[in-house]
Amino acid sequence: MRPVAGKGVPGRARRASRGKRRGATLDPGRASARLLSFVMVTCVLAPLRHNWGKRPVDGFPLSYYPMFSAKREATAKVTYLVGLDGRGDRIKIPYSCAGSGGLNQVRRQIRRAVRRGHSEELCARVAREVRRRKGFKEVVTLQVVTGTYHLDDYFSGRNRQPLKEKLHASVPVEPGRARPGTGAAPTLPSGSAP
């Protein structure tokens, strides 16, 4: 009897291919790869739950990537360092005078030091670092301040001055108090963290 076209032989072929596929599916190598992949993707997606949590906690490398998701107001507060020369003119003091590890890391550490009431200590340490560095010879006073800026005014160039500024600490940059020859990284004062 002649096989009916499209049924007999192709059916067998289909069954054989299905069997081959099932064989591939049950291959122990593939099964472990599947399990590993599932576990890893699940772990990476697990921090998603923090978006629904009351007190989300970020981690590394498992993160829920909260960067740029905060609500920003028309004004912004920043805590920073200011140098003053003999005439009272301001000199910008970069974050690297206060610590290592990048601007945002040091910025957070400065803010934390101020919150914990260690502004004076921080200011004194940064003053020593400023005294040690080249390019800051004119700085006679170092301050730690929190400024509130109006973003529209600042970025449109109408007014780059702070709306208000709170002085946390001010110390003289005394040549005699510099630590000569210490190549060590400046560190924030002890007790500046919770």
Next chain:
Amino acid sequence: MRLRSALLSLDRHWFGGVPATRLAAFRVLLAGFSLFYLGKRVRMFVKVARTDPKLFKPVGVATPLRKPLPVPVVKATIAATLAANVAFAAGYKHRATGPLYSGLLLWTLSYRNSWSMIYHSDNLLVFHALVLGFSPSADALSLDSRRRIPAGLRTSTRSLIAGDRPPDWRYGWPLQLINAVTAASYFLAGVAKVKGPLGWKWADGDSLRKQVAVDGLRKELLGNEGAAPLAYRLYDRVGLLRVLAAGSLAVELLAPVMFPSRRLSKLWAIGALGMHWGILGIMRIKFRYQLSGIAFAPYFDLDRPVAGLIQLARHIKR
């Protein structure tokens, strides 16, 4: 039934055969980047390790630590990571050095991020290194694969790619996993934005403008370079910022949707790379691994340029 066929289709996509050189080429790229990235930051990592212990807030695998490690231990760990990185790049004893390198990288970067600030630019590098470290990514372009070739043939350029292994699923799934992890990470970043206090308003342009402005202000007051000139130029162009915000949100939220299609995922990778260059231009934020394009390289057929380079090498030799 539909779910079953979708799963089978995903399975076929996941276990599609690719040449060993494709996975190996990514290993070489990632290892090269990591070596450069870590090597350039050794001093900074050591300085960070000397920061006041009270600022230590361990994350990730460093979480069990109650206090910072002594600086000599940190130095030794960094040195070990760099040494393992070299072995991993060369594909030397990969079965041992692959997991060792990826584990040490995870440790070193977790420790570095344990000082009050998590840098989200390191996450993908660690995930990708973990997949490569535990997969057969040194079956080509490696000292291991070279050793498998008879001694008399080792001088040929062919010996570098170790016998042109045929496409195999064992080299395909690690790349699919790497791409899935990349897509999942971007998806998470997108969800965090729309689930945050701004919701879908994040895409209205004004919120991006404020994000850029706050970041720029911090750089003006504390940074060496100040805000990017583009931050000032774009400040009043809310319409353009709306397009950029909607575009970046689309890149993040659509990442998993694009993933199953090879063509769409390539387009997505180009979009994501463009987004990072845009962030650099507007905010001076450097996601170095992403900016280099290496994070998105597994979306492309990396074995082709390798084959081209080998052809070129043979041509020059003649």
